[in-house]
Amino acid sequence: MSTIVVDADGLIKLGKSGALPALLSAFVVLVPEAVWAEAVEEGKRRMYEDAHVLQRELVDGGVEVVEDVPSEEAEVLLRESTASFGAGERAALSVFFVRGADAVLTDDRAFIGLLSGAERPVPALVPTAAIVALAEAGRMSFEEAQEALGRMEQSVREDALEAAVEDLNAMRKTEPKPEGEER
Amino acid sequence: MSETKPTKPYPLRIPENLMELAEAKGRSERTDRATALRQLLYAGAEGYAMELLSRGRISSGKAAELLDTSVHRVHEIARERSIEIGANAEDHRRSREATTGLLR
Numbered sequence: 001m002s003t004i005v006v007d008a009d010g011l012i013k014l015g016k017s018g019a020l021p022a023l024l025s026a027f028v029v030l031v032p033e034a035v036w037a038e039a040v041e042e043g044k045r046r047m048y049e050d051a052h053v054l055q056r057e058l059v060d061g062g063v064e065v066v067e068d069v070p071s072e073e074a075e076v077l078l079r080e081s082t083a084s085f086g087a088g089e090r091a092a093l094s095v096f097f098v099r100g101a102d103a104v105l106t107d108d109r110a111f112i113g114l115l116s117g118a119e120r121p122v123p124a125l126v127p128t129a130a131i132v133a134l135a136e137a138g139r140m141s142f143e144e145a146q147e148a149l150g151r152m153e154q155s156v157r158e159d160a161l162e163a164a165v166e167d168l169n170a171m172r173k174t175e176p177k178p179e180g181e182e183r
Numbered sequence: 184m185s186e187t188k189p190t191k192p193y194p195l196r197i198p199e200n201l202m203e204l205a206e207a208k209g210r211s212e213r214t215d216r217a218t219a220l221r222q223l224l225y226a227g228a229e230g231y232a233m234e235l236l237s238r239g240r241i242s243s244g245k246a247a248e249l250l251d252t253s254v255h256r257v258h259e260i261a262r263e264r265s266i267e268i269g270a271n272a273e274d275h276r277r278s279r280e281a282t283t284g285l286l287r
Contacts, residue, residue, distance in 0.1 A: 002285040008254040009243045013269070026286055038244060042253040050255060086244020088254070103282050107269040109239035116277065125285070126270040129278035137286035154262055159272035167279065 002102040003028040004125060005066075007092040008038035010105035013155045014127045015039075015054045017148040022139045023105075023130060024061030030099060031058065031065050032091035039088075071097040077118055083110040096122060105130060107156060128156055128164035135168060142172050188251050225250075229260060237266050 004027045011031070014020050023029065040058070043051025068087075071094040078090060085093075089111050096104050103123040104115060115122040125133075128149065135145035149164050197205075197220070209219040232249050235241045236257070247254045261268045270278065 004285075007244065009258075009269075012254060012258065038247065038254050042247075043255045046253050046256065048253070048255040083240055083242065084245045085242045086246075086248045088244040089242045102285055108242045108244075109269065109271075109274070110236075110242040110245075112270055112274050112278075113239055116281075121281070123281040123285075124270075124274070124278050125282045126275055126278040128270070128275050129282060132279065133282065133286050139286070155258060156269050157267045157271050160270050160275040163272040163275045 001026075001028050003030060003099065004103045004105050005030045005032065005092045005096045005099070005101045006035060006105040007108060007111060008035050008088045009108040009111070010125075010127055011035065011039045011054065012043075012050065013107050013152060014105065014130060015050060015057065016155055017127060017131060017152045019127075019131050019134060019140065019145075019148040020054070020057045021061060022134045022144075024057070024063065026134060026137065026139045029058075029061070029063045029105075030095055030101060031063050032088065032095045033065060033068050034087040034091035036065050037088075038086070066095050066099070069094055069098050071095075073097045077114060081114050081117075083114060085111065085114070089114075093122070126160065127152060128160045132164050132167045132171070136171055142168065230264075233257075233260060233264055233266050233268075236261070237268055243268065 006029060014023060040051050040055045043054070068091040074090070074093040074097050077093065078085060089108065092104055095101065103125045105125045106112060107127050112124045112126070115124045131145050131148050134140045135142060140148065145168055149161060153161060205216050205219040205223060208223065209216045212219065229250055232241065232246045236243060236246045243254050243257045246257045
């Protein structure tokens, strides 16, 4: 099973989509302590219902909350970047390197830029791509994936959402139809 | 993030028109002029932070830290101001390529 590290941005948006339980069943998900503080604790403190739902789903899904550990590779990348990052993104990058994870779930443009610009690029899993991938792998049905993307309408860019819907429709066209069903 | 942020005094010459605006705001909201001025300053800071976020100069976590709020609220502000933040279609495609095989 592949391992992904999440940041608060990606976690909150995927949580809104309702696809988090499917993600948690398909990957080993690592939540750095700073990300937990941003997405869950700070959200709860400021009365965001989403934060309570996130906490419940993360606990039920058995995520590992990981201590924020420094990584030299992450520090170098962050130092050389022209963008500025918060404690959660910094911790997510460190955990990615220290734990040898496979990807980082994020929808943050600055962070995606940092990850893709690294000498050894860090795979970024954006929420729209995560939902399409979960549908492709049979972890969600086509309809569930479609609904999940619909729930993210207010949270993600319109063009990214359109690209995901296109991918999903293309995937459905190539799926083998049950015998006797008209194409 | 949960503690009250420290403040420090800073000498600043404020144009009279802005001072008048702060006084009007203070009167209508029954607060003092200094508080009204801080609120106006914060409103400007919020707009600038969102601009930096949409241009990918700062992350949403950093925006939350700078505005002393949560990432949830940063997403809300972006929606209220109709500012598109997050991955675009190209990022989506790159993500699909970069993560192919993770679920196989």
